[in-house]
Amino acid sequence: MPEHDVISRVPKGVLVNGRSRPAARGGTLVVEDPATGEPLCEVADGTPEDGMAALEAAVAAQESWAATPPRRRGEVLRRAHDLLVERAEEFALLITLEMGKSLAESRAEVEYGANYLRWFGEEAVRIDGSWKVGEDGTARVLVTRQPVGPCLLITPWNAPLAMPARKIGPAVAAGCTMVVKPAPQTPLTTLALAELLGEAGLPDGVLNVVPTSRAAEVTEPLLRDGRLRKLSFTGSTPVGRLLLAQAAGTVLRTSMELGGNAPFIVCDDADLDAAVDGAMIAKLRNIGEACVAANRFLVHADVAEEFSEKLVARMGELTVGAGTDPACDLGPLIDQRQRRRVADLVDDTVVAGGRLRAGGVLPAGRGYFYPPTVLTDVPEGCRITEEEIFGPVAAIRTFTTEAEALRAANDTEFGLVGYLYTRDLDRALRMSERLETGMVGLNRGYVSDPSAPFGGVKQSGIGREGGDSGIDEYLEQKYVAVNVATGGAR
Template identity: 85%
Template structure:
């Protein structure tokens, strides 16, 4: 069953306007756009539809706040993030329900996202006081070399719908820690969680103008004037590779500092010596976490021919235990996809692959009833070059192909323009290290079905992105290095 009354409480408590200079107000012109519950297809509420004028007003506010915010002591910035972390953990149930209502994932997964997002705030709160520099003697001894690091300046942070709390937190955390002001444009499908997060940060002590929120259903029109404005100093984007390419081209005009976390096409490699039960456990996590709507989701299953049938049988059996349902239903394991467009895309990919000769081992039948549900699906006999092996599925579909040699597996795994993450299951340490080094991905899950960790650098190679989020280097994306050459006159005694 689905909860009813609590959703009105949590939806009603969230601001629905634009946040500019510390004040929530309607968008210029008063236009709104709907936010719907993907489990039912029904509207939850209307949210202000920001305009280009609102975006420039947000940049005015961020630019005005930047000098004062950069001067705030690092310890204070870190304490704000730590208080925000504590408030999120304290209000986990409210935030989890909000995420589930607007995005669709189960409450259990939404709680995990709250913890994960909150931990980014805690991590970067601790990093705020560790921003360092260097001091050394110049090569010829005539000067001292001082290297400092200072905030980049006002940032535009564009976040996706599939993790409406964790993705903003992963960008806001290091920006706050570094002393940068921000404009956040959340995804149109999930703006409510970002608004609620902004409320928590304000309550934690973030000054007016440091964080500005511009929800909009007209993203291109709203972001384009920001990217042309020389006051903006950084763009951080998480989303699809095609949109990332477009933003990079727009950012070139002002040579804008950019961080891009783009698409993935993750290979999940199961070697002949793998622990198959562990591999199936990892496959369930890597494939079904977040309903499969994740850039790090396993996209191509490459299984050694000697164990492929056994692995497939075990995976099909596990997929068969998964119950579809609204995320608010405690009996449901897997929620809906984000909208009908995404469900249709997944269904078309499956239908096209089956028509080309693939075999359906589980799922592939659209359920009746409301909402955008798609069943856990397993396909085998995937034709070479099939579109399902080249594009992100972004849904609960496991497409299995086989290999016979290590070189063949690596060739297939690397045969993509993407390079975000790869998963590898083997009990041979030499093989594990050898194959991990040859995988053209920024991250590798070795005998592990997930890689997300605030203390680790998240990011990819090739067309999966530029830069890293999290880890000890995550804050570097929001800092500029400044080198001071300090002249040193010779000591009088040294010239006698």
């Protein structure tokens, strides 16, 4: 499908109560193509008034949606899954145009996001409760689970379909209504997904979307409104801290999927070819712009040079260009600000004594491209070991003992995911247990799975998305004490 056709088919207004309309003050925001730096289109730039209108619609729809039978809620998600699979190429192109990743990666994201809709469509009918005899025998303990209520879902730009799907899926399955605020860089995919869910049978008002360039102005009044009962946010830890403070005023249920600083540990007994394969996935998926991206490579000193040489060779085989080019392996970073930040991290590391083995030079021309880069001999305490890189840069340090590797891996405020390569089963289990992360990729560079609980510890977040526990974030338990008259049988 031609690019202009994909863009033209997406509703570009604020979606409130099933209707796409201009922003309350008539403003628009520009959506940019990161491969060229040129505008793709403009969409409505939502205001606080639009945010409150979206919340009003969600509140009005909550009672009837919560009362909708679970099977019907699940069927909406299953139909949405099927429609998304049917239109995979259209959605993949849309993701690539506004976010930059290659078409191959965008197709994988469509499949991944669709699987969340299918997974939670199946979970809708499995919301359970319990019934038991009270401790003293005079009562029965009835426990049910009910929808939390209207939710605010704030999604990032790096996965403009999968991240909304991972939040919308369980909310729909649980019987919650929503206001979704997509990232201003990538609102088109979320708007298209919302339209598809309406086509799949989601009633008006259940899902409302407010694209905006003024996030704080729009979300703060919602967080102060007692009718909102849930906040789910994926993004940076600093913004997550601010939102948690704001959510405290009304004691909102919160789910936070925040920053990462993932260690990628290669032990001396690791299969180095497998480790390099895993490193290419863990580092370069999404152009490195992923919270689960490998950020700190910790490689045993005995194999560090061989691992580095293999990684440099593999990085050197990649082609960088517009994501719409089928021959392209890596697309551009999201914007000029992010490219400058990645370049600064690399430059700072080299100045501090790190050795540049590949990449590291800004290309000329349009777009926000940055080459695959490998740094070795990275000094301890460099910014690149403490901050999320969010780019295609592998920074390698060495270790000599297991204890040293674990100390370095855990020496961070973050704890989202860690990667570990070893062929020793005892070591694998021992180190996996001691890694202070919510997830571990053991001899595997990819951990995302709709059937698994995704989330972190420490300042990487609160709660889990996906898996058996993913729907729990959108449900409250209610305990009913049932009186039972005592006495003998008649």
